[in-house]
Amino acid sequence: MILEFNSAREILLVRIKGEMDMATAGQIRQSIDNRLQQEKIRYLLLDLSGVTFIDSSGIGVILGRYRNLNRTGGKAAIIKPQVVVKRVLETAGLQKLIPICDNEGECLRLLTGANH
Amino acid sequence: MTLHNRMKLEFLGLPENVSFSRVVVATFASQLGFTLDDLEEIKVATSEAVSNAIIHGYQNQPGGVIRLESCLGNDWLEIKIEDDGVGIANIEQAMQPAYTTCSERMGLGFSFMQSFMDEVKVESAVNRGTRIILRKLVKVNNAHSMTEH
Ligand SMILES: Nc1ncnc2c1ncn2[C@@H]1O[C@H](COP(=O)(O)OP(=O)(O)OP(=O)(O)O)[C@@H](O)[C@H]1O
Ligand SMILES: [Mg+2]
Numbered sequence: 494m495i496l497e498f499n500s501a502r503e504i505l506l507v508r509i510k511g512e513m514d515m516a517t518a519g520q521i522r523q524s525i526d527n528r529l530q531q532e533k534i535r536y537l538l539l540d541l542s543g544v545t546f547i548d549s550s551g552i553g554v555i556l557g558r559y560r561n562l563n564r565t566g567g568k569a570a571i572i573k574p575q576v577v578v579k580r581v582l583e584t585a586g587l588q589k590l591i592p593i594c595d596n597e598g599e600c601l602r603l604l605t606g607a608n609h
Numbered sequence: 610m611t612l613h614n615r616m617k618l619e620f621l622g623l624p625e626n627v628s629f630s631r632v633v634v635a636t637f638a639s640q641l642g643f644t645l646d647d648l649e650e651i652k653v654a655t656s657e658a659v660s661n662a663i664i665h666g667y668q669n670q671p672g673g674v675i676r677l678e679s680c681l682g683n684d685w686l687e688i689k690i691e692d693d694g695v696g697i698a699n700i701e702q703a704m705q706p707a708y709t710t711c712s713e714r715m716g717l718g719f720s721f722m723q724s725f726m727d728e729v730k731v732e733s734a735v736n737r738g739t740r741i742i743l744r745k746l747v748k749v750n751n752a753h754s755m756t757e758h
Contacts, residue, residue, distance in 0.1 A: 515660045516624035546628075548656040549717035556715055577649045584724050585717055 495543075496524050503535035506597065510543030513551025522554045529558070535567045536604050538597060542573040547581050559591055570600040614640060614681040622663040622673040622692065630677055631655040637679055638686050642747045650725035651686065651745060657718040658690040658741040665710070666694025666739055684747040693738040700731045 494511035505528055509521065528534070537558060544551075559569045571593045574582060582588065594600040616637055620626045631652040638651050659675060667673035676691040697703045704723075709716035722729045728744040 512628060514624075514627055514656055515664065516627055546652065546656075548653050548660065549715060549721060550660060552717060553713065553715050557713065577646075580646070580649070581653055581721070584721065585715075 494520065496521065498524075498528055500528070500532055500534065503533060504538065504601070505529065505532065505534040505536070506538045506540060508540040508543060512546040513544055513554065514546065514548050515550040518550040518554045521551075522557065525554075525558055526561075529561070534562075536601070537562055537567065537569040538572055538600050538604075539569065540572040540597075541578055542575065544574065544578050547578045549585075552582065552585050552587060555587070555591065568604045570594055570604055572597060572600055610682055610685075612680055612682060616679050618677040620675055620677075621671065622659075622667045622675050623671060624663065626675070627656055627659050627663070630659050630675075634677070634679055634688055637681070638745075641681055641684065641686060643686070643745075644748075647745065647747075651688075654722045654725045654743050654745075655688060655690070657721050658688075658743065661718050661741075662690060662692035662694065662739065664714075666692035666696075668695065686745045686747075688743045689740060690743075691738065691740045696735040696737050696739055697731065697733040698735050700733055704729075704731065 494509070494517040497508040499506040507525055511517065513521065539555060562569055569591050571582070571591055573595060574593060579593065582593065592600070592603050594603060618630065618633060620630065634655045635648045635652045639648055643651070662675050663669065673692060673694060678689045680687045702708060704719045706720045707716040719729070722743060726743045726745045730742040731739065733739040
């Protein structure tokens, strides 16, 4: 599992590659929470295009970060999940809480309401 | 319900074995006419049952043994996942969507097993352990396309 971070202004983009399950959930949670604490982030973008598997442990990490952000007025979005991953996310009803977008621009427009 | 193939696996309840066990089960299941989508669903359901055995059954303590057995029939797959952990006092409640005894979790595991498999059975005794039985049928269309071509 590989994590890549990119932040600008109040936006944190996290690119996750590999599998999101109970073996990797702890590390993903920790790394993202560290970044969210260090910087003033309002918009969390999770690029899942490199994620090949997700189960309830992985979804728990995403929902947990979403809830924490939500408490401080922040927002989250998911970018380009692979078909198999998207099906699991939708079975959990995640798209009702966190928008799933095709690219970063679409995500930012949706979250900030601006034309990036 | 003729049995065509069977395999048994015993492993320690460690996080790194969750990925290992779901890949083994999906590879075994691929002997039948399951679609790639079906195999992904089988992976998620296996992952949920094995993760639950480690997280809840053995409370994340290393050393617990998980037994997994899988059978293949003509058009069906059965997976049994067993732990000797704390057990479940109220199975009906545990299987309710969004029910969890762990504040960090979402209670999605049993819902996924039920969405992705055709049958989910839970047998459990407090302080003895839990056995999850999952069954999935090969859909008629796939079974036909295997024999007709
Ligand atoms: N093998 C097991 N041994 C003991 N208790 C279990 C076992 N499997 C499930 N449970 C109990 O059933 C509850 C519901 O399980 P389920 O998988 O649906 O949700 P979860 O594991 O709590 O959350 P998630 O699966 O979303 O991470 C668990 O919180 C736990 O109390
Ligand atoms: Mg679970």
